[in-house]
Amino acid sequence: MKPAVGAIRRASIYAVVSYGGLVLINNSGLQLPSMWIAYLPMFIGVYVFTQWVDRKF
Structure with missing residues (x-):
């Protein structure tokens, strides 16, 4: 279950930051x-x- 949570967190961070950039x-x-x-x-x-932020969590 833990890898799925990490992937969802990373995808969420990427989505929010990339939308803001666009x-x-x-x-x-x-x-x-x-x-x-x-x-x-x-x-x-x-x-x-996103990779940097994900490593901080």
Whole structure:
């Protein structure tokens, strides 16, 4: 049961932080030819941040 709780916690943290990142980028007014230029580094940063936060719990 413990691994399932950890996976759900990690997924929840990722969902909340990535949603916040998407809101920030989409409301920033960036006019890029491809939004993946902004999304890819954001999602990598969110993944690293999620792993760090998960280790703190």
